[in-house]
Structure formats: C-alpha cells, structure tokens
Amino acid sequence: MKRSEINRLISESIEFFDSMNFKLPKWAYWKPEEWKGKYESCREIADNMLGWDLTDFGSGDFHKRGLILFAIRNGNPVKDKKIYAEKIMIVEENQETPMHFHWSKMEDIINRGGGYLVLELYKSDENEGFSDENFEVSIDGVKRTLSPGSKVVLEPGESICLEQGIYHRFYGEEGRGKVLVGEVSSVNDDSTDNRFYEKVGRFPEIEEDEAPLHLLVSDYKQYI
Numbered sequence: 001m002k003r004s005e006i007n008r009l010i011s012e013s014i015e016f017f018d019s020m021n022f023k024l025p026k027w028a029y030w031k032p033e034e035w036k037g038k039y040e041s042c043r044e045i046a047d048n049m050l051g052w053d054l055t056d057f058g059s060g061d062f063h064k065r066g067l068i069l070f071a072i073r074n075g076n077p078v079k080d081k082k083i084y085a086e087k088i089m090i091v092e093e094n095q096e097t098p099m100h101f102h103w104s105k106m107e108d109i110i111n112r113g114g115g116y117l118v119l120e121l122y123k124s125d126e127n128e129g130f131s132d133e134n135f136e137v138s139i140d141g142v143k144r145t146l147s148p149g150s151k152v153v154l155e156p157g158e159s160i161c162l163e164q165g166i167y168h169r170f171y172g173e174e175g176r177g178k179v180l181v182g183e184v185s186s187v188n189d190d191s192t193d194n195r196f197y198e199k200v201g202r203f204p205e206i207e208e209d210e211a212p213l214h215l216l217v218s219d220y221k222q223y224i
Contacts, residue, residue: 007213058201085188099197107185110159115176122167
C-alpha cells in the first residue's frame with residue numbers, strides 16, 4: 001500500500017470516529033516527530049502495539065478486503081500484568097476481514113454504531129478445517145446454536161462472544177453504511193495468534209511515496 005493512501009484512510013477514520021462521537025487517546029493524533037525520544041515514557045504503547053493498524057490482507061484492494069483499527073489498550077504477558085485488550089475498528093459495506101480464528105484469544109465483537117455487521121461462522125475441527133458440527137455462541141449473553149456457515153447480523157448495540165477456535169469473517173451489510181466495531185478481548189497478539197483459513201498477509205508492505213501523517217504500530221521501531 002502507498003503511504004499516501006494510508007494517510008488518507010487514517011484522516012477519513014478520524015473524521016468518522018468524530019462523527020460517531022468516539023474519542024481516541026491524545027497520542028493518536030501525534031505527528032511522527034512528536035514520538036521522538038519518548039520510548040521510555042511510551043513503552044507500553046510501543047511494546048504492546050497500541051495505536052493505528054491497517055491492512056489490505058495482501059489483496060491490493062483495501063476497500064474490498066481490508067481493515068483499519070486502533071488498538072486502545074493491550075497487555076503483554078511477558079512484560080506486564082494486563083490480561084485484556086480493546087480495539088475500535090471501521091468496517092465498510094462489503095469490506096471483508098477474511099475467515100480466521102484465534103488459538104489463544106477470546107473476544108467480544110461489538111457493533112458500536114452505524115450500519116449492520118455481518119459475521120459468517122464455523123467451528124474448527126481437529127485439523128483446523130471447517131467442522132460440520134453445530135456449535136454455540138453467546139449474543140449479548142443469550143446462547144444460540146448455529147449450524148456451519150451461519151450468518152449472524154449485529155445491529156448497533158449488539159455483540160457476539162467468540163471463543164477460541166471459532167472461524168469468523170465479517171463485513172458491513174450493503175446499503176447501511178460504515179460500521180463502528182468494537183472488540184474487547186483477552187490479550188491480543190496479531191503476530192502469532194491469527195489462524196487464517198486462506199494464506200493472507202497481515203501487515204502491509206508500504207511504498208513510501210510521502211511522509212507518514214500518523215504512525216502505524218509497524219512504524220514504532222523506526223521512529224521512536
């Protein structure tokens with residue numbers, strides 16, 4: 001992805017968060033030069049990968065298959081005592097986050113506002129394929145039994161709890177606009193805990209056609 005595209009997408013995301021009255025930490029708006037020399041005071045942010053994160057999953061078409069998110073808080077089992085994480089995401093109409101599950105992380109996916117969020121779900125089998133068995137999920141504390149490949153549509157205010165090993169892909173329902181999506185989970189590790197059904201790229205290769213407006217989590221080592 002080009003840095004100019006990333007800069008534009010972050011700027012548009014800030015506008016959308018503001019329109020939804022969702023406020024980010026002050027450091028979310030820092031320019032690259034404001035991070036210089038702050039590693040010691042901002043160690044938790046850098047080490048635990050808090051902040052702006054964006055990917056096209058290697059598709060080359062962010063709006064078809066991609067995701068932008070901001071990690072608000074996250075623990076690190078090696079370095080601190082925090083055992084939970086929180087993200088805020090923006091999902092466009094028909095913009096797919098591809099099928100995946102987590103070995104360690106348990107998460108609640110929450111529709112915080114905007115359009116409708118569609119999730120397609122499978123239980124994984126012992127070979128990490130799609131199981132043909134029914135399975136249970138909890139939607140706002142209410143148990144539901146689903147068949148393989150079931151779709152769950154979350155309207156604003158609704159949430160689903162996804163246990164480890166539950167394959168899921170999601171996208172915004174067509175015709176209803178962008179979705180403000182929250183995630184509350186156990187500690188998040190995007191480097192080792194994502195099992196995608198198809199091979200995809202998690203972090204984008206960036207063509208530096210202009211200077212970054214705001215840093216991505218993958219930029220910290222270079223700039224802080």
